[in-house]
Structure formats: C-alpha cells, structure tokens
Amino acid sequence: MSISILKTGALATVQDAGRYDGAQWGVPRSGVMDIPAWLIGNLLVGNQPDLAAIEITLGGFSAQFETDCVIAITGAIAPVTLDKKTIGQWRTVTVRAGQILRVGFAETGARMFLCVSGGMDVALVIGARSTDLAGGFGGFEGRALKAGDSVSIGQPGGLAPDAWVRPPARGDILRILPGTEWSAFTIAAHQTLLSEAWVVTPDANRMGARLAGLELPLSQPLEMTSHAVHPGVVQVPPSGQPILLMADAQTTGGYPKIAQVIRADLWRIGQFRPGETIRFVEVTLAEALDALSTQRHWLAQLETQLKWRASRST
Amino acid sequence: MNPVIQPLGDTALVLSVSATLEDQRRLWIMQRLLQQKFPAWWVVLGVGNLTIRFDPMIEDASVIEHGIEEAWQRSQRRMEVASHHHDVPVVYGGKAGPDLARVAEHAGLTPKQVVERHAAAEYVVFCIGFLPGFPYLGGLDPQLATPRLDKPRLKVPAGAVGIGGEQTGIYPNASPGGWNLIGHTDVRLFNPAMIPPALLAPGDTLRFVPTEVRA
Numbered sequence: 028m029s030i031s032i033l034k035t036g037a038l039a040t041v042q043d044a045g046r047y048d049g050a051q052w053g054v055p056r057s058g059v060m061d062i063p064a065w066l067i068g069n070l071l072v073g074n075q076p077d078l079a080a081i082e083i084t085l086g087g088f089s090a091q092f093e094t095d096c097v098i099a100i101t102g103a104i105a106p107v108t109l110d111k112k113t114i115g116q117w118r119t120v121t122v123r124a125g126q127i128l129r130v131g132f133a134e135t136g137a138r139m140f141l142c143v144s145g146g147m148d149v150a151l152v153i154g155a156r157s158t159d160l161a162g163g164f165g166g167f168e169g170r171a172l173k174a175g176d177s178v179s180i181g182q183p184g185g186l187a188p189d190a191w192v193r194p195p196a197r198g199d200i201l202r203i204l205p206g207t208e209w210s211a212f213t214i215a216a217h218q219t220l221l222s223e224a225w226v227v228t229p230d231a232n233r234m235g236a237r238l239a240g241l242e243l244p245l246s247q248p249l250e251m252t253s254h255a256v257h258p259g260v261v262q263v264p265p266s267g268q269p270i271l272l273m274a275d276a277q278t279t280g281g282y283p284k285i286a287q288v289i290r291a292d293l294w295r296i297g298q299f300r301p302g303e304t305i306r307f308v309e310v311t312l313a314e315a316l317d318a319l320s321t322q323r324h325w326l327a328q329l330e331t332q333l334k335w336r337a338s339r340s341t
Numbered sequence: 342m343n344p345v346i347q348p349l350g351d352t353a354l355v356l357s358v359s360a361t362l363e364d365q366r367r368l369w370i371m372q373r374l375l376q377q378k379f380p381a382w383w384v385v386l387g388v389g390n391l392t393i394r395f396d397p398m399i400e401d402a403s404v405i406e407h408g409i410e411e412a413w414q415r416s417q418r419r420m421e422v423a424s425h426h427h428d429v430p431v432v433y434g435g436k437a438g439p440d441l442a443r444v445a446e447h448a449g450l451t452p453k454q455v456v457e458r459h460a461a462a463e464y465v466v467f468c469i470g471f472l473p474g475f476p477y478l479g480g481l482d483p484q485l486a487t488p489r490l491d492k493p494r495l496k497v498p499a500g501a502v503g504i505g506g507e508q509t510g511i512y513p514n515a516s517p518g519g520w521n522l523i524g525h526t527d528v529r530l531f532n533p534a535m536i537p538p539a540l541l542a543p544g545d546t547l548r549f550v551p552t553e554v555r556a
Contacts, residue, residue, distance in 0.1 A: 050385040051372075052531070052539035053469045053513075152533050162473045162514060164533035207347045207355055252360045253470060253477060255385035255392035259350065279387055279470030287350030290397070315351040316397055323398055 036087025041166035057157035060297025068142030071099035073187030078146025079156035103136025118191040145181035188336030206284030242267030259288035291318035360389030367416035386468035424544040435555025437525035474513035474531025493519035
C-alpha cells in the first residue's frame with residue numbers, strides 16, 4: 028500500500044508531531060507547521076490524530092494512489108482535483124487505486140497537509156516520523172520527497188467519518204508575550220515591533236522567517252551565551268531585523284529574544300507566505316492561556332463530533 | 342550573578358545563572374534531578390541557563406518555578422554527575438584543517454604549537470545544542486581564540502574540528518559554518534539510530550589526540 032509522488036512543488040515532507048524530547052541532544056523539534064490542521068486531517072480520515080502526513084508547501088504537488096484509501100487535505104486552501112475533478116478541502120474524500128491527486132498553488136495560507144487513512148508508514152527515528160531536513164534523518168529517507176518516490180501507507184486503524192470541518196480563520200495577527208530580553212530593547216523598538224506591518228521576506232523556510240521592517244535596536248550591546256530557543260520565538264540578530272523561529276529551528280541560539288508568539292497562535296506562524304504581512308499584538312499571560320484553552324476545547328469538540336460521525340458511518 | 346527565573350511566553354520558564362563551570366555543574370545536576378522528578382517537563386540546557394518547557398493547560402508556572410528553585414538549592418550539595426571521558430583522534434592541518442595557519446598567525450604561534458596547545462587542554466562539555474550532537478566545550482586556551490571567518494563556508498564536512506571566537510568544537514554533520522577549521526576527526530558525534538543519539542553529554546570531558554599534523 029503506497030502513494031507515488033509525481034510532483035512535489037517547493038517542498039513536500041513527511042511530518043508528525045515532531046521530536047519534543049530531542050532538545051537534550053541538540054535535535055530540533057521538526058514536525059508539522061500547523062498542528063490543528065494536521066490533527067483535524069487525521070480525524071477526518073479516521074486515524075489516530077498523531078499519524079504522519081505529507082506537508083505540502085505552497086502547492087504544485089501531485090501524487091497517484093496505489094491503493095483505495097480515504098484522504099483529507101487540510102491547512103492552506105488551494106485548487107485541488109482528483110482525476111481532474113475538483114474536490115473540497117478539510118473534508119473526507121474517498122480515493123480509488125490509480126487516481127491522481129493534484130494540488131494547485133495555494134490561494135490563502137502556505138502549508139497543506141495530506142492525511143491518508145493509515146498514515147505515512149515511515150520508520151520512527153528518535154521518537155518521531157518527522158523529517159529533519161538539516162540533519163538528514165527521519166521522515167522518508169531523511170529528505171524532502173522527490174518525484175518518483177513511493178511512500179508506504181499504514182494499515183487503516185479506524186472508521187472514517189464522512190465529514191467537513193470549517194477551517195479556522197487566520198488573519199494577519201500574531202499574539203505575543205514579551206521575550207526574556209524584551210527590556211534590553213529600546214522603548215522605540217517595542218513600539219516598532221507592535222506597530223509595524225512586518226513583511227515576510229523570501230528568506231523563510233521551516234527553520235524560520237526573516238521579517239522586514241524598521242530596525243529593532245537594543246539599548247546597549249548585549250553579550251549573550253547560548254540558550255534554548257523554540258518555535259514562535261522572535262529573535263533579533265545584530266542587523267536589527269527580526270527572525271520568527273519555526274518548527275525546524277535549532278535547539279539553542281545566541282540572539283536576544285524580543286518576543287514569543289503565544290502557544291495558541293503557533294499554528295499560524297507557518298501559514299504566512301513571503302510578501303504577506305504580520306502584525307504583532309501584545310497580550311497578557313491570562314489572555315494567552317484563555318486563547319489556548321479555547322483552542323483545546325474547539326479541538327476536543329471536533330474530535331468528539333468526528334468520532335461520533337465515524338461510528339455512524341457503517 | 343543571582344539566579345533569575347523568567348517566563349518565555351506562556352509555555353516556558355528560563356533560569357539564568359552565571360556561565361562559569363561551577364554554576365554549569367549545578368545545572369547538570371538540576372537537569373538530572375528535574376528529569377527524574379518531572380519526566381513530563383522538557384529541560385533544555387544552555388550555557389549558564391536552563392529552560393523548562395511545559396504544557397500550561399496541565400501544569401502551572403508557579404509549580405514549575407518552585408521546582409526550579411528547589412532543584413537549584415539541592416544542586417548546591419556536591420553531587421557526582423555520571424560522566425564519561427572521550428579521547429578524540431584528530432588529523433590536524435593540511436586539507437583536514439585549512440585554517441590552521443590562520444589560527445597560528447593570529448595567535449603568534451607556529452602551527453605545531455597551536456596543535457600542542459589545542460591537544461593539551463581537557464575540555465568540558467557545557468551543553469549539547471545548536472546542531473544535533475554538537476558540544477559547547479569549555480577550556481580553550483585563550484591564546485587560540487580566533488575570530489570567525491568573515492565569509493562562512495557553505496559546507497563544512499562532518500567531523501571538522503574548529504575554533505570560532507573563544508570556542509572550539511566539532512561539527513557533527515555537514516553544515517554551513519564560519520569557524521576556523523584546524524583538523525578533522527572520524528569520531529561520529531551524532532547517530533540518529535543510536536540511543537542516545539548523541540555521543541557526548543553535558544559534564545563529559547574530552548581531549549583531542551593528534552594522530553597526524555600536516556603542513
């Protein structure tokens with residue numbers, strides 16, 4: 028049981044939740060860039076929510092299924108066809124062996140998740156099926172997918188619901204809390220961070236995105252030793268132009284951290300495309316936790332609903 | 342420096358102490374204590390700091406903060422940190438170490454003297470980070486400190502031994518890098534198929550053993 032890759036677009040990789048335990052060995056988290064979209068995609072095909080999927084960057088992807096299966100494509104929205112017939116996203120789709128899926132260029136968002144019943148059957152490496160592109164391990168042969176690859180699909184474990192899920196609204200706002208070096212920056216830098224429309228530069232990948240805007244100066248030069256960094260950290264190298272760290276970020280860094288995107292908004296950071304703008308809004312810790320609680324409720328309710336639907340689909 | 346605990350967003354707390362070997366030793370002890378007592382927390386060591394990541398929906402920051410304070414106090418008692426010593430065979434100079442001459446010139450030494458000094462020290466692994474299996478080593482002879490290259494190399498081979506500023510280290514994987522390369526080792530620092538995947542651990546000691554010095 029497998030899926031044959033015909034075209035990958037900018038980047039397609041096998042990803043799951045990533046390596047949360049890896050930092051002690053210097054291993055980046057990796058993993059999907061939009062966790063809710065991936066979890067929901069798995070639920071839509073009747074999988075356990077944590078099975079590996081194919082993360083597609085910006086579209087331009089196509090593949091042929093070598094087996095009957097159920098799929099869902101969540102995340103960014105793009106024209107998607109199955110044997111040239113338009114199919115919807117964020118919904119359960121039944122596929123017959125031999126059919127060809129084509130994912131066009133994303134209209135909104137940057138990353139899509141192709142979830143297949145049974146999940147992508149690649150080996151667990153350091154506790155995850157995610158691809159570590161820099162380290163060259165995990166995922167499919169430790170690398171990005173290429174045309175001609177045949178990726179194994181696991182045995183489907185559960186019944187799929189016949190369902191659609193409303194994609195969450197995204198917007199251009201990322202909510203932040205001050206970073207550990209917030210007070211080392213000038214008042215003007217704080218104001219700039221919160222008022223500027225930050226442009227995502229083409230220098231954006233799974234490790235991080237360089238943002239263009241006014242400079243964010245420190246009050247005085249700061250000597251820093253290496254410290255842990257993780258996805259959602261906004262760090263400022265000497266150029267004064269911030270970098271928003273993403274899933275493949277190195278485990279430690281040496282630049283001052285002006286801000287941290289709140290956990291409830293981490294799913295959004297990988298959905299911005301080069302040229303799009305980001306606005307940072309400061310919230311309180313209570314607001315950040317409230318937002319996370321709301322997001323967890325939303326996901327838990329969806330899981331309950333979709334499992335109930337699945338149980339009635341026989 | 343007094344220990345400071347700061348939040349990093351809604352899911353992490355950072356303990357900052359001084360970047361001395363004495364404080365770092367306490368952080369190694371803390372890391373072990375915390376991992377035993379709170380296996381659900383993710384503990385990440387830096388140089389002179391330690392970060393704990395947690396899920397704020399099932400852990401409260403005040404509990405974590407208390408745990409950090411308690412572990413910092415307990416680390417005062419000198420506990421033995423289980424550690425290993427590693428001898429790392431190195432071919433210095435030649436194609437294996439294209440920047441050996443540059444380091445020698447900067448230090449006002451001959452290449453041979455650079456090798457002698459580099460191999461004379463016993464280095465301590467402060468922490469593992471930056472790249473998979475990459476050790477932050479303390480103990481470089483200050484005279485060997487050499488500024489990073491103005492133009493980083495696009496590809497440094499795995500096993501390259503280098504000096505960057507006041508640090509020395511080994512590249513575990515082929516990667517871009519701006520350090521002065523003085524030698525090469527065949528020792529593999531990182532193997533994703535092994536448990537644990539990193540050869541070195543915080544608290545380990547290391548010595549470079551010259552097997553050959555090339556002009």
